[in-house]
Amino acid sequence: MSKFLGKYSEQIYALLRLVAGWCFMLHGAQKIFGWFGGEAVPMGSRLGVAAIIEIGGGALILIGLFASWAAFVASGEMAVAYFTAHVAQGGSPHLPLVNRGELAVIYCFLFLYIASKGAGIWSVASVLKKPSLE
Numbered sequence: 001m002s003k004f005l006g007k008y009s010e011q012i013y014a015l016l017r018l019v020a021g022w023c024f025m026l027h028g029a030q031k032i033f034g035w036f037g038g039e040a041v042p043m044g045s046r047l048g049v050a051a052i053i054e055i056g057g058g059a060l061i062l063i064g065l066f067a068s069w070a071a072f073v074a075s076g077e078m079a080v081a082y083f084t085a086h087v088a089q090g091g092s093p094h095l096p097l098v099n100r101g102e103l104a105v106i107y108c109f110l111f112l113y114i115a116s117k118g119a120g121i122w123s124v125a126s127v128l129k130k131p132s133l134e
């Protein structure tokens with residue numbers, strides 16, 4: 001399998017970055033605008049600040065502009081969300097399935113990976129050919 005998929009690893013990574021950025025933006029839109037079954041929250045609240053990070057960071061990750069920095073901030077936001085919204089409501093911090101925090105944990109480590117790898121292909125940074133924009 002690695003011989004077949006390995007040659008497409010950069011394209012697969014780009015798709016991962018695009019989908020993760022898009023989905024993260026949608027979570028922010030749920031909070032800010034109340035779209036997709038969400039409830040709008042005040043912009044100045046903790047959830048409002050999280051939504052701004054999700055929309056802004058998700059957009060930067062999606063287009064691949066300052067993706068490493070945006071993903072690093074998003075990873076931190078998800079770590080904070082896990083411990084303040086999931087572990088704090090009860091349950092073991094070692095059992096994200098039980099405290100319903102598995103999505104926060106997955107996003108946290110996914111964004112940490114993107115922060116370490118950069119924007120990659122199919123990104124604004126690669127079009128401008130400036131590693132400083134990754």
